[in-house]
Amino acid sequence: MYKQGLYPIVRKSASAKGIFDITVLCPEAADLAQPGQFAQVLAEGFFLRRPISICGIDKAKGTLRLVFEVRGKGTEQLSRLNVGDNIDLMAPLGHGFTKAEGKAVCVGGGIGVPPMLGIASEYGSDAVAITGFRNAAAVILQEDFKAAGCDTVLCTDDGSAGIHGFVTTALEEHLQKEKPGIIYACGPTPMLKAVAGLAEKYGVRCEVSLEQRMACGVGACLGCAVKINRGGKEAFLHVCKDGPVFDAKEVVFDG
Amino acid sequence: MADLRVTLAGVEFKNPVIPASGTYGYGREYECLYPLSRLGGISVKGTTLHERGGNIPPRIAETPCGMLNSVGLQNGGAEKFIKYELPNLAAKDTRIIANIAGSTVEECAELAAMLNGTAVDMIELNISCPNVKQGGAAFGTDCTVAGAVTKAVREASDKPLMVKLSPNVTSIVDIAKSVEAGGADAVSLINTLLGMRIDIKTRRPVLHNNVGGLSGPAVFPVAVRMVWQVANAVRIPVCGMGGVSTAEDAIEIMMAGASAVQVGAAIFRDPYAPVKIIDGINEWCDQNGVKSVSEIVGTVKPY
Numbered sequence: 026m027y028k029q030g031l032y033p034i035v036r037k038s039a040s041a042k043g044i045f046d047i048t049v050l051c052p053e054a055a056d057l058a059q060p061g062q063f064a065q066v067l068a069e070g071f072f073l074r075r076p077i078s079i080c081g082i083d084k085a086k087g088t089l090r091l092v093f094e095v096r097g098k099g100t101e102q103l104s105r106l107n108v109g110d111n112i113d114l115m116a117p118l119g120h121g122f123t124k125a126e127g128k129a130v131c132v133g134g135g136i137g138v139p140p141m142l143g144i145a146s147e148y149g150s151d152a153v154a155i156t157g158f159r160n161a162a163a164v165i166l167q168e169d170f171k172a173a174g175c176d177t178v179l180c181t182d183d184g185s186a187g188i189h190g191f192v193t194t195a196l197e198e199h200l201q202k203e204k205p206g207i208i209y210a211c212g213p214t215p216m217l218k219a220v221a222g223l224a225e226k227y228g229v230r231c232e233v234s235l236e237q238r239m240a241c242g243v244g245a246c247l248g249c250a251v252k253i254n255r256g257g258k259e260a261f262l263h264v265c266k267d268g269p270v271f272d273a274k275e276v277v278f279d280g
Numbered sequence: 281m282a283d284l285r286v287t288l289a290g291v292e293f294k295n296p297v298i299p300a301s302g303t304y305g306y307g308r309e310y311e312c313l314y315p316l317s318r319l320g321g322i323s324v325k326g327t328t329l330h331e332r333g334g335n336i337p338p339r340i341a342e343t344p345c346g347m348l349n350s351v352g353l354q355n356g357g358a359e360k361f362i363k364y365e366l367p368n369l370a371a372k373d374t375r376i377i378a379n380i381a382g383s384t385v386e387e388c389a390e391l392a393a394m395l396n397g398t399a400v401d402m403i404e405l406n407i408s409c410p411n412v413k414q415g416g417a418a419f420g421t422d423c424t425v426a427g428a429v430t431k432a433v434r435e436a437s438d439k440p441l442m443v444k445l446s447p448n449v450t451s452i453v454d455i456a457k458s459v460e461a462g463g464a465d466a467v468s469l470i471n472t473l474l475g476m477r478i479d480i481k482t483r484r485p486v487l488h489n490n491v492g493g494l495s496g497p498a499v500f501p502v503a504v505r506m507v508w509q510v511a512n513a514v515r516i517p518v519c520g521m522g523g524v525s526t527a528e529d530a531i532e533i534m535m536a537g538a539s540a541v542q543v544g545a546a547i548f549r550d551p552y553a554p555v556k557i558i559d560g561i562n563e564w565c566d567q568n569g570v571k572s573v574s575e576i577v578g579t580v581k582p583y
Binding site for chain 2: 027071073099115239244245246249260
């Protein structure tokens with residue numbers, strides 16, 4: 026179940042260089058949304074919609090928060106939209122994160138951090154957000170995780186903010202201290218693969234959010250294929266409908 | 281309210297708008313937006329004899345005014361279609377066009393025979409898929425083979441038969457004449473045009489299949505031209521498609537000679553596109569004193 030329509034942008038800010046943070050008033054879509062789902066938005070002048078993960082859901086206010094990085098001309102076009110402008114949005118799409126018993130570790134890398142906020146907020150003080158960025162200038166959402174009551178561990182590749190190193194090092198240190206109920210992760214594929222490996226090593230359930238070039242966004246065109254091993258059988262499932270969230274054990278990272 | 285009914289290969293459609301194969305699944309993903317009974321029909325996802333896993337991703341690339349795809353006919357196979365999808369579709373009060381693709385002539389005939397006696401209203405024989413190694417476009421680019429596979433399916437099937445043609449040929453008119461001679465009741469065109477995109481940073485093709493089929497508004501003028509040429513060369517009706525995105529596009533391709541219209545990639549941009557096109561055609565007919573939409577078919581006045 027999803028909605029499509031033109032909805033007004035009610036808040037906009039630039040979070041870091043090239044990262045935009047918009048809040049869209051779309052009560053029918055917000056009401057249906059779950060953490061880990063995504064929206065497909067149209068950029069004027071471009072043929073295909075852009076999939077953007079849902080960063081925050083406010084059902085009371087009827088809003089969805091989308092945080093995206095300018096990666097090409099389409100997202101650059103989207104970044105020019107302002108408060109009061111309408112955005113053509115389809116949401117919520119896909120299969121989101123599942124909640125688990127106990128504490129959660131949310132691991133995000135770069136533009137994989139925004140979908141972590143939605144699920145981390147559900148756990149509040151029972152979640153730790155381990156996030157990694159290239160450098161201090163790229164850091165986003167740290168105050169939001171803290172406002173949601175989560176512990177935060179910040180890592181940067183160059184050490185210009187937080188810990189100098191990768192999220193996987195911080196994750197392993199955390200896992201050595203305590204065993205959470207679940208690990209959620211979104212970010213570059215090598216990071217996801219490493220997180221999935223650590224989850225297996227420490228015997229913790231893990232869900233990862235994947236990306237793929239996409240067209241319809243709803244499971245009709247079968248464009249956004251990813252190789253998944255379910256029940257001992259490898260098959261191409263689809264990020265837009267079967268995902269974007271998959272059990273890390275099922276993902277064939279080298280497929 | 282104009283009369284939107286059209287007849288294609290002896291089958292009456294409540295309106296001329298049909299989501300194109302491969303862009304609409306079996307309709308399940310769009311039912312939450314509007315009832316499928318609004319549609320003239322649905323051309324379902326290309327079905328093969330056995331399950332197909334499809335091509336290695338990435339399968340999608342954006343292009344100016346369109347897109348490339350190389351899905352590679354991923355589908356659950358004919359048995360699954362007949363058992364799980366067809367009963368569901370049969371209850372939706374819309375025409376069901378079964379798009380079938382085989383890797384050999386015998387396989388095409390076997391597939392067609394499996395659909396005898398089912399709720400399928402029409403067969404669309406796909407001899408034009410650019411994304412598979414066997415069958416597909418290999419059938420659709422040679423007049424003799426195209427005629428032979430059409431004949432084999434015609435003999436095996438008790439359903440009206442439409443053959444979907446490839447634009448990646450020297451003369452689509454010659455292919456159309458061959459399938460007409462083979463016994464086709466209608467032709468649908470155009471399938472996608474073979475294209476390619478390269479990521480200049482990595483020097484790798486965007487699609488893992490290297491090449492893929494181009495669709496969207498970019499191909500629309502090619503579709504109009506080919507529909508016009510084919511409609512003037514064969515006696516069987518033409519179902520027009522290729523970049524149709526608006527009611528005006530649908531009317532244009534019908535004036536070129538299409539009796540009905542398929543809508544594909546436009547659905548990815550706007551999932552309501554098929555119903556907006558139906559409403560727009562009705563409005564246009566009313567505004568232009570056209571009582572029945574079928575009156576406009578082939579009415580272009582060429583210079």
